[in-house]
Amino acid sequence: MYTTVLFDLDGTLLDTLQDLAAAGNHTLSALGLPPHPVNAYRKMVGNGIPKLIERMLPKNCRGEATQKIANNLFARYYAQHMDDFTHPYYGISGLLQTLKQRGILLGVVTNKAHPFATQVVQQHFAGIFNAVIGLQEGFEAKPHPGLVQHIMGQLGAVPATTLYCGDSDVDMYTARNAGLTSCGVLWGFRDEEELTAAGANFLASDVEALAQIILEEPLL
Numbered sequence: 001m002y003t004t005v006l007f008d009l010d011g012t013l014l015d016t017l018q019d020l021a022a023a024g025n026h027t028l029s030a031l032g033l034p035p036h037p038v039n040a041y042r043k044m045v046g047n048g049i050p051k052l053i054e055r056m057l058p059k060n061c062r063g064e065a066t067q068k069i070a071n072n073l074f075a076r077y078y079a080q081h082m083d084d085f086t087h088p089y090y091g092i093s094g095l096l097q098t099l100k101q102r103g104i105l106l107g108v109v110t111n112k113a114h115p116f117a118t119q120v121v122q123q124h125f126a127g128i129f130n131a132v133i134g135l136q137e138g139f140e141a142k143p144h145p146g147l148v149q150h151i152m153g154q155l156g157a158v159p160a161t162t163l164y165c166g167d168s169d170v171d172m173y174t175a176r177n178a179g180l181t182s183c184g185v186l187w188g189f190r191d192e193e194e195l196t197a198a199g200a201n202f203l204a205s206d207v208e209a210l211a212q213i214i215l216e217e218p219l220l
Contacts, residue, residue: 001216004157005099006148006180008166009110009117009134010045011188013092014124018085020045023078024056027070033058042189046168048111048141049074075113082116088124089187091207096128099214107151108132111141111170131155143173148180163214165204172198183213 010016018038025035036044036056044055053070054062099106106129110117117134131154133139139146152162164175167188175182176199183202184195195203204210 002104002161002163002181002214004105004107004152004155004162005214006107006109006151006162006164008164008168008171009108009112009121011042011167011190012089012165012171012185013096013108014086014088014120016082016086016120017041017045017189019078019082020052022081022084023074024052026077027053027073028056030073031061031066031070033061045189046111046170048135049078049113051141078116082120083123086120086124089207093125095207095211096125098211100128102215104214105130105155105157107155107157108134109142109147109151109164109174110134143170143177145174145178148174148178152178165210167195169194169198172200175201183210185210 007013021038021041024041028035044052050071053067053074057066057070096106108117108121108129112134114134114136118132121129121132131151133147133151135141139150148164159179162180163183164171164178164180165183165185166172167185168190172182172184172195181201183204184200186192186203186205192203202213204213
């Protein structure tokens with residue numbers, strides 16, 4: 001059984017897609033640019049807001065000045081609307097409660113900006129996580145292992161008994177770079193093919209399957 005479990009946030013614990021897409025399309029509209037369908041954002045998110053901004057802008061509109069304006073527009077809108085439609089995936093809250101009751105240390109490691117990450121985790125999972133870290137000054141975005149290594153130091157966790165769970169190739173590469181076992185979840189923003197290609201050690205089709213991987217027994 002794992003004694004520490006680290007989770008990605010967007011697409012793993014929380015379905016944030018609609019709010020991220022709304023912030024992106026608000027930004028594009030403010031710049032006089034066409035919006036994207038909500039599902040198009042599934043392939044844009046995962047590497048932090050600056051990379052999302054770059055991906056959603058047309059290729060001929062990715063100059064440094066435009067990206068800076070877009071980033072500011074996005075951040076202002078998202079700060080006010082990050083929780084309009086965001087919600088935990090089915091069964092996640094119950095799983096986290098069970099893991100906490102079993103004494104497993106829980107952490108969130110995300111490329112979401114740290115202030116946004118802490119706010120939304122507090123909103124939906126107050127009192128559950130032992131530590132939360134998002135992208136901030138002094139750290140490189142995942143898949144660089146720095147964020148993971150920092151939170152593991154906070155928790156006193158060791159790689160041999162730590163599992164990292166996420167929904168994208170970024171997460172699988174992050175786990176590998178940090179020397180952790182990885183579990184790809186199939187309910188998020190990416191698909192099984194991507195997770196398998198990125199070297200996922202385990203795949204969880206639903207929360208019950210994830211619980212069994214973590215606890216090595218069925219979730220009753």
